[in-house]
Amino acid sequence: MNMNKFLNPKSIAVVGVSSNPAKIGAVIFLNIIKGGFNGDVYAVNPKHKEVLGHPCYPSLSALPEVVDVAVIATPAPTVPSILEEAKKKGIKHAVVISGGFGESGRKDLEEAFKKAAEGMHVIGPNCLGIYSAKSRFDTLFFPHYKLERPPYGDIAIISQSGGVGSAFLSLASKNGLGMHSFVSYGNAYNIDESDLIKAYGAMNEAKIILMYVEGVGDGRKFTSALTYAASKKPVIVLKAGKEGKAKKAATTHTGALAGDYLAYKAAFKKAGVLEAYSLEDMFDMAKIFNQPLPKGKRLGIITNGGGFGVMATDAAMKLGLEMPSLSKQTLDEIKGKIPEYVTPANPFDVVADADVSRYREVLRAMLKDPNIDMVLVNILFQPPAINSAVVEELTSFLGSKPIAVVVPGGEVEARLRQMLTMSGIPSYPYPEKGVQALYALYKYSKARGIAKG
Secondary structure (H helix, E strand, O other), X not given: OOOHHHHOOOEEEEEOOOOOOOOHHHHHHHHHHHOOOOOEEEEEOOOOOEEOOEEEEOOHHHOOOOOOEEEEOOOHHHHHHHHHHHHHHOOOEEXXXXXXXXXXXXXXXXXXXXXXXXXXXXXXXXXXXXXXXOOOOEOOOOOOOOXXXXXXXXXXXXXXXXXXXXXXXXXXHHHOOOEEEEEEOOOOOOOOHHHHHHHHHOOOOOOEEEEEEOOOOOHHHHHHHHHHHHOOOOEEEEEOOOOHHHHHHHHHHHOOOOOOHHHHHHHHHHHOOEEEOOHHHHHHHHHHOOOOOOOOOEEEEEEOOHHHHHHHHHHHHHHXXXXXXXXXXXXXXHOOOOOOOOOOOOOEEOOOOOOHHHHHHHHHHHHHOOOOOEEEEEOOOOXXXXXXXXHHHHHOOOOXXXXXXXXOOOHHHHHHHHHHHHOOOOXXXXXXXXXXXXXXXXXXXXXXXXXXX
Protein backbone atom coordinates (compact mmCIF):
# COMPACT_ATOMS: atom_id res chain seq x y z
CA MET A 1 0.00 0.00 0.00
CA ASN A 2 1.27 3.46 -0.96
CA MET A 3 0.65 6.05 1.77
CA ASN A 4 1.42 9.09 -0.40
CA LYS A 5 -2.21 10.01 -1.16
CA PHE A 6 -3.02 9.89 2.55
CA LEU A 7 0.01 11.85 3.71
CA ASN A 8 0.38 14.31 0.83
CA PRO A 9 -3.05 14.82 -0.74
CA LYS A 10 -3.63 17.66 -3.19
CA SER A 11 -7.37 17.82 -2.59
CA ILE A 12 -9.68 16.88 0.28
CA ALA A 13 -13.42 16.70 0.93
CA VAL A 14 -14.77 16.74 4.48
CA VAL A 15 -18.18 15.08 4.62
CA GLY A 16 -20.28 16.14 7.59
CA VAL A 17 -19.06 19.72 8.03
CA SER A 18 -21.45 21.53 10.36
CA SER A 19 -22.18 25.21 10.80
CA ASN A 20 -21.57 24.59 14.51
CA PRO A 21 -17.80 25.09 15.08
CA ALA A 22 -17.94 22.77 18.10
CA LYS A 23 -18.99 19.76 16.00
CA ILE A 24 -16.38 17.21 14.91
CA GLY A 25 -16.79 17.80 11.17
CA ALA A 26 -16.43 21.56 11.61
CA VAL A 27 -13.31 21.20 13.78
CA ILE A 28 -11.65 18.96 11.19
CA PHE A 29 -12.54 21.35 8.37
CA LEU A 30 -11.22 24.38 10.26
CA ASN A 31 -8.04 22.56 11.31
CA ILE A 32 -7.28 21.77 7.67
CA ILE A 33 -8.17 25.27 6.46
CA LYS A 34 -6.22 27.09 9.17
CA GLY A 35 -3.43 24.58 9.75
CA GLY A 36 -1.35 25.38 6.68
CA PHE A 37 -2.67 22.83 4.17
CA ASN A 38 -2.37 24.47 0.75
CA GLY A 39 -4.40 22.12 -1.43
CA ASP A 40 -8.11 22.26 -2.30
CA VAL A 41 -10.53 21.65 0.58
CA TYR A 42 -14.26 21.08 0.06
CA ALA A 43 -17.07 21.05 2.63
CA VAL A 44 -19.86 18.50 2.05
CA ASN A 45 -23.26 18.62 3.74
CA PRO A 46 -26.67 18.49 1.98
CA LYS A 47 -28.19 20.78 4.62
CA HIS A 48 -26.04 23.82 3.81
CA LYS A 49 -24.95 25.86 0.80
CA GLU A 50 -22.29 27.64 2.84
CA VAL A 51 -20.47 26.56 6.00
CA LEU A 52 -18.10 28.63 8.11
CA GLY A 53 -17.64 31.12 5.30
CA HIS A 54 -16.92 28.49 2.64
CA PRO A 55 -19.13 27.04 -0.11
CA CYS A 56 -20.69 23.70 0.80
CA TYR A 57 -21.59 20.90 -1.62
CA PRO A 58 -24.58 18.58 -1.14
CA SER A 59 -22.65 15.38 -1.90
CA LEU A 60 -19.35 13.94 -3.06
CA SER A 61 -20.82 13.42 -6.53
CA ALA A 62 -21.47 17.18 -6.75
CA LEU A 63 -17.80 18.12 -6.23
CA PRO A 64 -16.06 19.87 -9.14
CA GLU A 65 -13.16 17.38 -9.04
CA VAL A 66 -12.23 13.88 -7.91
CA VAL A 67 -10.51 14.56 -4.60
CA ASP A 68 -7.55 12.55 -3.34
CA VAL A 69 -9.09 11.86 0.08
CA ALA A 70 -12.62 11.98 1.50
CA VAL A 71 -12.80 12.55 5.26
CA ILE A 72 -16.11 11.25 6.64
CA ALA A 73 -17.51 12.43 9.98
CA THR A 74 -21.18 11.53 9.82
CA PRO A 75 -23.41 9.13 11.83
CA ALA A 76 -22.39 5.48 11.37
CA PRO A 77 -25.54 4.37 9.45
CA THR A 78 -24.77 6.89 6.68
CA VAL A 79 -21.16 5.88 6.13
CA PRO A 80 -21.56 2.81 3.85
CA SER A 81 -23.64 4.75 1.32
CA ILE A 82 -21.13 7.65 1.39
CA LEU A 83 -18.30 5.21 0.65
CA GLU A 84 -20.29 3.77 -2.25
CA GLU A 85 -20.84 7.28 -3.57
CA ALA A 86 -17.11 8.00 -3.24
CA LYS A 87 -16.31 4.93 -5.35
CA LYS A 88 -18.75 5.99 -8.06
CA LYS A 89 -17.12 9.44 -8.09
CA GLY A 90 -13.70 7.83 -8.50
CA ILE A 91 -12.40 8.67 -5.02
CA LYS A 92 -10.11 5.86 -3.88
CA HIS A 93 -8.95 7.03 -0.43
CA ALA A 94 -11.04 7.81 2.63
CA VAL A 95 -10.61 8.45 6.34
CA VAL A 96 -13.69 7.54 8.39
CA ILE A 97 -13.75 9.27 11.76
CA SER A 98 -17.26 8.07 12.68
CA GLY A 99 -17.76 5.53 15.45
CA GLY A 100 -20.71 3.25 16.25
CA PHE A 101 -19.86 0.11 14.30
CA GLY A 102 -18.72 -3.30 15.55
CA GLU A 103 -17.16 -1.83 18.69
CA SER A 104 -20.67 -0.86 19.86
CA GLY A 105 -22.30 -4.12 18.83
CA ARG A 106 -23.48 -3.06 15.33
CA LYS A 107 -22.13 -6.01 13.39
CA ASP A 108 -24.56 -5.22 10.57
CA LEU A 109 -22.95 -1.81 10.05
CA GLU A 110 -19.51 -3.38 10.30
CA GLU A 111 -20.29 -5.77 7.44
CA ALA A 112 -21.90 -3.00 5.37
CA PHE A 113 -18.80 -0.84 5.90
CA LYS A 114 -16.45 -3.62 4.79
CA LYS A 115 -18.48 -4.29 1.66
CA ALA A 116 -18.68 -0.60 0.75
CA ALA A 117 -14.94 -0.13 1.31
CA GLU A 118 -13.98 -2.91 -1.12
CA GLY A 119 -11.77 -1.53 -3.88
CA MET A 120 -10.82 1.52 -1.78
CA HIS A 121 -8.12 2.40 0.73
CA VAL A 122 -9.97 3.34 3.92
CA ILE A 123 -8.59 4.24 7.35
CA GLY A 124 -10.99 3.73 10.24
CA PRO A 125 -13.73 3.84 11.27
CA ASN A 126 -13.79 4.99 14.90
CA CYS A 127 -10.48 6.83 14.73
CA LEU A 128 -8.73 10.20 14.75
CA GLY A 129 -7.29 9.56 11.32
CA ILE A 130 -4.19 11.32 10.05
CA TYR A 131 -1.81 14.13 10.86
CA SER A 132 0.94 14.76 8.32
CA ALA A 133 3.43 17.34 9.60
CA LYS A 134 4.81 17.98 6.11
CA SER A 135 1.58 18.52 4.14
CA ARG A 136 -0.45 19.71 7.16
CA PHE A 137 -3.25 17.30 6.28
CA ASP A 138 -4.95 17.01 9.65
CA THR A 139 -8.11 15.03 10.46
CA LEU A 140 -7.62 15.19 14.23
CA PHE A 141 -10.80 16.65 15.69
CA PHE A 142 -8.97 18.45 18.50
CA PRO A 143 -8.54 22.22 18.07
CA HIS A 144 -4.93 23.40 17.88
CA TYR A 145 -5.25 25.36 21.13
CA LYS A 146 -6.08 22.10 22.92
CA LEU A 147 -3.59 19.86 21.09
CA GLU A 148 -0.53 21.58 19.70
CA ARG A 149 0.86 19.78 16.67
CA PRO A 150 4.57 18.82 16.76
CA PRO A 151 7.06 20.08 14.15
CA TYR A 152 8.14 18.05 11.13
CA GLY A 153 10.62 15.29 11.86
CA ASP A 154 11.28 11.63 11.12
CA ILE A 155 9.13 9.71 13.64
CA ALA A 156 6.00 7.92 12.40
CA ILE A 157 3.28 7.00 14.89
CA ILE A 158 0.70 4.25 14.33
CA SER A 159 -1.94 4.08 17.05
CA GLN A 160 -5.00 1.91 17.44
CA SER A 161 -6.22 4.40 20.04
CA GLY A 162 -6.73 8.01 19.03
CA GLY A 163 -6.48 9.16 22.63
CA VAL A 164 -3.13 7.49 23.29
CA GLY A 165 -1.78 8.74 19.99
CA SER A 166 -2.85 12.31 20.69
CA ALA A 167 -1.18 12.14 24.11
CA PHE A 168 2.08 11.20 22.39
CA LEU A 169 1.68 14.08 19.94
CA SER A 170 1.20 16.42 22.88
CA LEU A 171 4.36 15.08 24.57
CA ALA A 172 6.31 15.45 21.35
CA SER A 173 5.12 19.01 20.80
CA LYS A 174 5.89 20.01 24.39
CA ASN A 175 9.41 18.60 24.14
CA GLY A 176 10.23 19.76 20.62
CA LEU A 177 10.39 16.26 19.13
CA GLY A 178 9.71 16.18 15.39
CA MET A 179 7.05 13.95 13.85
CA HIS A 180 6.78 12.72 10.28
CA SER A 181 3.16 11.69 10.57
CA PHE A 182 0.55 10.08 12.78
CA VAL A 183 -2.14 7.54 11.88
CA SER A 184 -4.94 6.51 14.22
CA TYR A 185 -6.57 3.53 12.48
CA GLY A 186 -9.35 2.55 14.91
CA ASN A 187 -11.35 -0.53 13.94
CA ALA A 188 -9.19 -1.24 10.86
CA TYR A 189 -11.91 -2.79 8.70
CA ASN A 190 -10.06 -2.04 5.46
CA ILE A 191 -6.50 -0.91 6.22
CA ASP A 192 -5.06 -2.56 9.31
CA GLU A 193 -1.99 -2.10 11.48
CA SER A 194 0.06 -4.53 9.39
CA ASP A 195 -0.61 -2.56 6.19
CA LEU A 196 0.52 0.64 7.91
CA ILE A 197 3.64 -0.92 9.44
CA LYS A 198 4.74 -2.33 6.09
CA ALA A 199 4.06 0.99 4.32
CA TYR A 200 6.09 2.95 6.85
CA GLY A 201 8.84 0.34 6.74
CA ALA A 202 9.29 1.09 3.04
CA MET A 203 9.15 4.88 3.48
CA ASN A 204 12.54 6.62 3.48
CA GLU A 205 11.34 9.83 5.16
CA ALA A 206 10.09 7.97 8.23
CA LYS A 207 13.19 6.85 10.15
CA ILE A 208 11.54 5.48 13.31
CA ILE A 209 8.18 3.74 13.77
CA LEU A 210 6.26 3.92 17.05
CA MET A 211 3.15 1.82 17.53
CA TYR A 212 0.42 1.52 20.13
CA VAL A 213 -1.63 -1.66 19.70
CA GLU A 214 -4.39 -3.31 21.71
CA GLY A 215 -5.11 -6.28 19.47
CA VAL A 216 -4.76 -7.54 15.91
CA GLY A 217 -6.91 -9.67 13.65
CA ASP A 218 -4.20 -11.52 11.71
CA GLY A 219 -1.21 -12.53 13.82
CA ARG A 220 0.88 -13.94 10.97
CA LYS A 221 0.39 -10.84 8.83
CA PHE A 222 1.28 -8.67 11.82
CA THR A 223 4.50 -10.58 12.58
CA SER A 224 5.52 -10.53 8.92
CA ALA A 225 4.98 -6.76 8.70
CA LEU A 226 6.92 -6.14 11.92
CA THR A 227 9.81 -8.29 10.71
CA TYR A 228 9.98 -6.41 7.42
CA ALA A 229 9.83 -2.95 9.00
CA ALA A 230 12.31 -3.79 11.79
CA SER A 231 14.83 -4.92 9.16
CA LYS A 232 14.71 -1.37 7.74
CA LYS A 233 14.50 0.87 10.84
CA PRO A 234 13.80 0.91 14.60
CA VAL A 235 10.26 -0.17 15.51
CA ILE A 236 9.04 0.46 19.06
CA VAL A 237 5.75 -1.13 20.12
CA LEU A 238 3.57 -0.50 23.18
CA LYS A 239 1.08 -3.35 23.69
CA ALA A 240 -1.92 -2.66 25.91
CA GLY A 241 -4.74 -4.93 27.04
CA LYS A 242 -2.38 -7.55 28.43
CA GLU A 243 -4.34 -9.08 31.28
CA GLY A 244 -7.86 -9.72 32.60
CA LYS A 245 -10.17 -6.70 32.50
CA ALA A 246 -7.65 -4.76 30.43
CA LYS A 247 -8.05 -7.32 27.63
CA LYS A 248 -11.83 -6.93 27.79
CA ALA A 249 -11.53 -3.14 27.73
CA ALA A 250 -9.31 -3.33 24.65
CA THR A 251 -11.91 -5.47 22.87
CA THR A 252 -14.75 -3.04 23.54
CA HIS A 253 -12.59 -0.02 22.72
CA THR A 254 -11.97 -0.74 19.04
CA GLY A 255 -13.58 -4.13 18.54
CA ALA A 256 -10.13 -5.74 18.39
CA LEU A 257 -9.08 -9.16 19.63
CA ALA A 258 -6.65 -8.49 22.47
CA GLY A 259 -5.18 -11.99 22.31
CA ASP A 260 -2.55 -13.65 24.47
CA TYR A 261 0.19 -11.22 25.54
CA LEU A 262 2.83 -13.96 25.53
CA ALA A 263 2.11 -14.52 21.83
CA TYR A 264 2.66 -10.81 21.17
CA LYS A 265 5.86 -10.85 23.20
CA ALA A 266 7.16 -13.78 21.16
CA ALA A 267 6.22 -12.00 17.94
CA PHE A 268 8.07 -8.86 19.02
CA LYS A 269 11.19 -10.87 19.83
CA LYS A 270 11.04 -12.81 16.57
CA ALA A 271 10.60 -9.63 14.53
CA GLY A 272 13.39 -7.76 16.31
CA VAL A 273 11.25 -4.87 17.52
CA LEU A 274 11.69 -3.03 20.82
CA GLU A 275 8.86 -3.28 23.33
CA ALA A 276 7.94 -0.27 25.46
CA TYR A 277 6.04 -0.76 28.70
CA SER A 278 4.45 2.67 29.04
CA LEU A 279 3.77 5.76 26.95
CA GLU A 280 6.62 7.53 28.75
CA ASP A 281 8.92 4.59 28.07
CA MET A 282 8.10 4.73 24.35
CA PHE A 283 8.72 8.46 24.28
CA ASP A 284 12.08 8.06 26.05
CA MET A 285 13.21 5.44 23.54
CA ALA A 286 12.00 7.41 20.54
CA LYS A 287 14.28 10.33 21.39
CA ILE A 288 17.48 8.28 21.47
CA PHE A 289 17.25 6.95 17.91
CA ASN A 290 18.59 10.13 16.36
CA GLN A 291 21.98 9.05 17.69
CA PRO A 292 24.55 6.84 15.93
CA LEU A 293 24.33 3.17 16.85
CA PRO A 294 26.88 2.05 19.47
CA LYS A 295 29.43 -0.64 18.64
CA GLY A 296 29.21 -2.17 22.10
CA LYS A 297 27.71 -1.86 25.58
CA ARG A 298 30.52 0.05 27.31
CA LEU A 299 29.11 3.16 28.95
CA GLY A 300 30.91 6.29 30.06
CA ILE A 301 29.27 8.63 32.60
CA ILE A 302 30.04 12.29 33.29
CA THR A 303 28.42 14.16 36.16
CA ASN A 304 28.77 17.26 38.32
CA GLY A 305 26.79 15.58 41.09
CA GLY A 306 28.37 12.44 42.51
CA GLY A 307 25.10 10.90 43.63
CA PHE A 308 23.65 11.05 40.13
CA GLY A 309 26.74 9.27 38.82
CA VAL A 310 26.19 6.49 41.34
CA MET A 311 22.50 6.20 40.39
CA ALA A 312 23.39 6.01 36.70
CA THR A 313 26.01 3.35 37.42
CA ASP A 314 23.49 1.28 39.39
CA ALA A 315 21.04 1.48 36.47
CA ALA A 316 23.75 0.48 33.99
CA MET A 317 24.85 -2.52 36.05
CA LYS A 318 21.24 -3.67 36.47
CA LEU A 319 20.76 -3.72 32.69
CA GLY A 320 24.05 -5.47 32.01
CA LEU A 321 25.91 -2.53 30.51
CA GLU A 322 29.65 -2.30 31.18
CA MET A 323 31.45 0.54 32.95
CA PRO A 324 35.07 0.23 31.81
CA SER A 325 38.04 2.15 33.17
CA LEU A 326 39.26 5.06 31.09
CA SER A 327 42.17 4.37 28.76
CA LYS A 328 45.67 5.75 29.35
CA GLN A 329 45.12 7.89 26.24
CA THR A 330 42.13 9.57 27.90
CA LEU A 331 43.91 10.06 31.20
CA ASP A 332 46.86 11.66 29.42
CA GLU A 333 44.58 13.95 27.42
CA ILE A 334 42.67 15.10 30.49
CA LYS A 335 45.76 15.74 32.57
CA GLY A 336 46.35 19.46 32.95
CA LYS A 337 42.85 20.36 31.71
CA ILE A 338 41.06 19.70 34.98
CA PRO A 339 41.83 20.83 38.56
CA GLU A 340 44.04 18.57 40.67
CA TYR A 341 41.17 17.86 43.07
CA VAL A 342 39.13 16.24 40.25
CA THR A 343 39.81 12.50 39.95
CA PRO A 344 39.51 11.11 36.41
CA ALA A 345 37.49 7.89 36.50
CA ASN A 346 34.30 6.31 35.16
CA PRO A 347 31.89 7.62 36.28
CA PHE A 348 33.72 10.93 35.89
CA ASP A 349 32.69 13.42 38.59
CA VAL A 350 33.71 16.84 37.29
CA VAL A 351 32.47 18.15 40.71
CA ALA A 352 30.00 20.90 41.50
CA ASP A 353 32.16 23.87 40.50
CA ALA A 354 32.57 22.58 36.93
CA ASP A 355 31.86 25.08 34.18
CA VAL A 356 30.90 24.45 30.57
CA SER A 357 34.52 24.27 29.41
CA ARG A 358 35.30 21.47 31.89
CA TYR A 359 32.38 19.46 30.59
CA ARG A 360 33.64 20.08 27.06
CA GLU A 361 37.15 18.80 27.73
CA VAL A 362 36.02 15.69 29.59
CA LEU A 363 33.34 14.81 27.02
CA ARG A 364 35.77 15.29 24.13
CA ALA A 365 38.28 12.92 25.75
CA MET A 366 35.66 10.34 26.71
CA LEU A 367 34.14 10.21 23.23
CA LYS A 368 37.61 9.53 21.80
CA ASP A 369 38.30 6.79 24.36
CA PRO A 370 38.52 3.36 22.63
CA ASN A 371 37.08 1.76 25.78
CA ILE A 372 33.82 3.77 25.57
CA ASP A 373 30.91 3.06 23.19
CA MET A 374 28.38 5.62 24.45
CA VAL A 375 28.19 8.44 27.00
CA LEU A 376 25.64 9.62 29.53
CA VAL A 377 26.10 13.23 30.63
CA ASN A 378 24.47 14.26 33.92
CA ILE A 379 24.12 18.02 34.40
CA LEU A 380 22.97 19.67 37.61
CA PHE A 381 21.92 23.04 36.27
CA GLN A 382 21.80 24.82 39.64
CA PRO A 383 25.55 25.55 40.13
CA PRO A 384 26.40 29.10 38.95
CA ALA A 385 29.17 27.98 36.57
CA ILE A 386 26.68 26.06 34.40
CA ASN A 387 24.45 27.93 31.95
CA SER A 388 22.53 27.34 28.71
CA ALA A 389 25.77 27.60 26.70
CA VAL A 390 26.19 23.92 27.55
CA VAL A 391 23.59 23.13 24.85
CA GLU A 392 25.77 24.52 22.07
CA GLU A 393 28.84 22.74 23.45
CA LEU A 394 27.07 19.39 23.61
CA THR A 395 25.62 19.84 20.12
CA SER A 396 29.12 20.21 18.69
CA PHE A 397 29.90 16.61 19.70
CA LEU A 398 26.94 14.98 17.95
CA GLY A 399 27.63 12.25 15.44
CA SER A 400 30.63 10.30 16.70
CA LYS A 401 29.15 8.16 19.47
CA PRO A 402 25.71 8.09 21.14
CA ILE A 403 25.12 10.79 23.77
CA ALA A 404 22.22 11.09 26.20
CA VAL A 405 21.91 13.95 28.68
CA VAL A 406 20.23 13.96 32.08
CA VAL A 407 19.08 17.28 33.53
CA PRO A 408 17.18 16.64 36.78
CA GLY A 409 14.96 19.35 38.21
CA GLY A 410 11.78 21.36 37.73
CA GLU A 411 10.51 23.98 35.30
CA VAL A 412 13.83 25.71 34.63
CA GLU A 413 15.52 22.40 33.93
CA ALA A 414 12.57 21.28 31.78
CA ARG A 415 13.23 24.24 29.47
CA LEU A 416 16.87 23.20 29.17
CA ARG A 417 15.80 19.63 28.34
CA GLN A 418 13.52 21.02 25.64
CA MET A 419 16.39 23.07 24.20
CA LEU A 420 18.59 19.98 24.14
CA THR A 421 15.96 17.79 22.46
CA MET A 422 15.24 20.45 19.83
CA SER A 423 18.99 20.62 19.17
CA GLY A 424 19.13 16.88 18.52
CA ILE A 425 20.38 15.79 21.94
CA PRO A 426 18.06 13.33 23.72
CA SER A 427 17.52 14.54 27.27
CA TYR A 428 15.92 12.99 30.34
CA PRO A 429 14.90 14.09 33.85
CA TYR A 430 16.41 11.10 35.68
CA PRO A 431 19.64 9.07 35.32
CA GLU A 432 17.76 5.77 35.09
CA LYS A 433 15.77 6.99 32.09
CA GLY A 434 18.85 8.12 30.23
CA VAL A 435 20.59 4.79 30.86
CA GLN A 436 17.49 2.83 29.79
CA ALA A 437 17.31 4.79 26.54
CA LEU A 438 20.95 4.10 25.72
CA TYR A 439 20.39 0.44 26.57
CA ALA A 440 17.50 0.34 24.05
CA LEU A 441 19.81 1.82 21.43
CA TYR A 442 22.41 -0.83 22.24
CA LYS A 443 19.82 -3.63 22.01
CA TYR A 444 18.74 -2.45 18.59
CA SER A 445 22.36 -2.10 17.46
CA LYS A 446 23.09 -5.63 18.64
CA ALA A 447 20.00 -6.99 16.85
CA ARG A 448 21.24 -5.35 13.65
CA GLY A 449 24.63 -7.04 14.08
CA ILE A 450 26.54 -3.80 14.74
CA ALA A 451 27.13 -3.91 18.50
CA LYS A 452 29.12 -6.61 20.24
CA GLY A 453 28.58 -8.00 23.71
